[in-house]
Amino acid sequence: MTSSDTAPGRGTAVVIGGGLAGVTAAWALRGFAERIVVVERDRYPEEPVFRAGVPQGRHAHLVLEAGHRALEELMPGSRQELAAAGAHRVSVSGDLKWLGAAGWLIEYPARMAFLSCTRPVLDKVVLDRVRTEPSIEFLEGTDVVGLLGSARAVTGVKVRERGPDRAEVRELPAELVIDAAGRSTSVPKWLAELGGRPAPEERVDAGVAYASRLFHRPSGVDLGCQAVYLQTKAPDAPRMGVLLPVEGDRWIVSLAGMRGAEPGPGEKGFDDHLARLRDPLLQEALREAEPAGEVRGFQPGPGVRRHYERGCPDGLVVVGDAASTFNPVYGQGVTVAMFCAQALRRTATRHGDIGHATAREARRGVAAASKVAWMMSGAEDVRFPATTGGPSGAMTRLQQRYLDKVLAGTTRDPVVTAAFHEVLSLVEPPSRLFHPTVLAAVLRG
Numbered sequence: 001m002t003s004s005d006t007a008p009g010r011g012t013a014v015v016i017g018g019g020l021a022g023v024t025a026a027w028a029l030r031g032f033a034e035r036i037v038v039v040e041r042d043r044y045p046e047e048p049v050f051r052a053g054v055p056q057g058r059h060a061h062l063v064l065e066a067g068h069r070a071l072e073e074l075m076p077g078s079r080q081e082l083a084a085a086g087a088h089r090v091s092v093s094g095d096l097k098w099l100g101a102a103g104w105l106i107e108y109p110a111r112m113a114f115l116s117c118t119r120p121v122l123d124k125v126v127l128d129r130v131r132t133e134p135s136i137e138f139l140e141g142t143d144v145v146g147l148l149g150s151a152r153a154v155t156g157v158k159v160r161e162r163g164p165d166r167a168e169v170r171e172l173p174a175e176l177v178i179d180a181a182g183r184s185t186s187v188p189k190w191l192a193e194l195g196g197r198p199a200p201e202e203r204v205d206a207g208v209a210y211a212s213r214l215f216h217r218p219s220g221v222d223l224g225c226q227a228v229y230l231q232t233k234a235p236d237a238p239r240m241g242v243l244l245p246v247e248g249d250r251w252i253v254s255l256a257g258m259r260g261a262e263p264g265p266g267e268k269g270f271d272d273h274l275a276r277l278r279d280p281l282l283q284e285a286l287r288e289a290e291p292a293g294e295v296r297g298f299q300p301g302p303g304v305r306r307h308y309e310r311g312c313p314d315g316l317v318v319v320g321d322a323a324s325t326f327n328p329v330y331g332q333g334v335t336v337a338m339f340c341a342q343a344l345r346r347t348a349t350r351h352g353d354i355g356h357a358t359a360r361e362a363r364r365g366v367a368a369a370s371k372v373a374w375m376m377s378g379a380e381d382v383r384f385p386a387t388t389g390g391p392s393g394a395m396t397r398l399q400q401r402y403l404d405k406v407l408a409g410t411t412r413d414p415v416v417t418a419a420f421h422e423v424l425s426l427v428e429p430p431s432r433l434f435h436p437t438v439l440a441a442v443l444r445g
Contacts, residue, residue: 010354011033012174012175013176013354014036014176014177015039017179019123019182020320020337021180022181023126024071026133028341029354032358033135037137039143040139044127044138050119057118058212058298060244063114064331065425066335066426067335069427074338086246087115090115090244093105096226096227098231099231099279099281102404105411106417112425116245118214141163142159142161143161145158145159146169147193149313150313154194155174156174157177175355181322182321183304185321197311199306199312200310201306202374204389205301205302205381205387206303206384207258207259207262209262211256211296212295213291213293214246214250215250215252216249216250216292221289228243228281229241229242230277232329237278238257239257239261240277241256243282243285259387300328302325302389303325303374303381304325305324306323316359317362320340324374326374327377327380330376330377335373339426343366344362347365373426382396405442406420406433406438413441415441
């Protein structure tokens with residue numbers, strides 16, 4: 001029995017989680033579901049402020065060029081709205097100083113850029129657009145506590161309103177359930193309770209930990225750029241730092257270290273880590289900067305890629321961090337979440353509904369959306385000796401050796417640097433690095 005007696009395949013869709021992955025998934029389904037319900041454990045603030053339900057939100061975020069293009073396709077005008085909300089346009093070359101593993105990347109006339117702002121601003125711009133759609137409703141302050149259905153098909157969710165009185169559990173039937181609950185998703189556990197087999201997983205864990213802080217930008221300070229990225233260098237330099245301009249004439253600075261080189265707690269740990277980066281540029285930039293908040297730490301946990309396309313009950317699609325989580329130092333998570341929303345939109349458009357065929361094809365689309373990002377981040381993570389899991393073998397070592405030559409090329413040849421930026425921004429596949437013009441430039445080195 002469907003959740004709609006009048007339009008089979010076009011009934012109710014329930015989205016678990018109201019973060020970026022969830023609200024863009026809900027937006028993607030508009031016009032194909034009669035009713036779309038986003039169940040969010042928090043209550044959204046009126047203004048763009050950090051909230052407890054997004055612990056990674058206090059750290060530097062990037063929407064890569066491919067992510068901006070995907071968001072613009074889903075929500076035309078989103079770039080202008082982000083700029084109006086205070087986001088800074090940062091060209092990937094010229095505005096950004098990037099210390100790669102082989103040295104400083106050479107500048108060139110780049111066409112690509114990203115918009116830099118805090119995560120709450122990004123969230124609010126997207127949420128405000130989603131709230132304009134009448135078919136989308138929000139259950140705020142509500143937990144999903146289980147799934148309805150069986151090992152063969154998910155038919156809805158069990159929900160309970162949060163609060164001291166522990167409200168009773170009620171059922172919310174649906175033809176399609178989207179899991180966008182992020183890294184902490186309980187869907188694997190709930191599927192096991194229904195008698196289902198776990199989705200095959202890949203794991204890689206570099207043990208990364210973060211420490212971030214907002215600063216007021218000092219008047220009169222000129223870094224010669226808008227943003228700075230001091231990359232790690234395996235195996236002997238496992239620390240990184242990034243400075244990005246954000247709204248309110250502030251900088252957000254995030255420091256990170258792989259296992260064994262994590263930032264220590266508090267202000268002392270932040271300052272000690274800052275002093276141990278590969279280059280003193282960030283430390284010098286912050287010498288006269290006044291803090292605009294406390295130091296905040298974050299340990300995201302391992303990278304996990306769940307292959308729901310290989311085994312999953314009908315009526316369920318898993319997106320965003322609930323499907324694939326990456327080491328955040330590569331800035332891929334938000335962009336892959338946008339890719340997932342695109343996959344949902346395209347498959348719903350192709351089938352014209354939210355039925356089981358749509359869900360099956362969407363799961364394949366989500367898997368394809370994360371494949372390249374997973375391959376690139378995992379291959380870099382395993383360069384660090386304390387990393388557990390991840391790819392190995394002769395092919396991985398061959399890829400790493402060629403990438404080392406590419407990284408060396410980025411310090412002297414703009415053709416190589418442009419191709420590297422296109423691949424890292426997920427605009428082009430890794431095969432772009434083997435284009436004859438790029439290959440010739442790499443081999444000349």
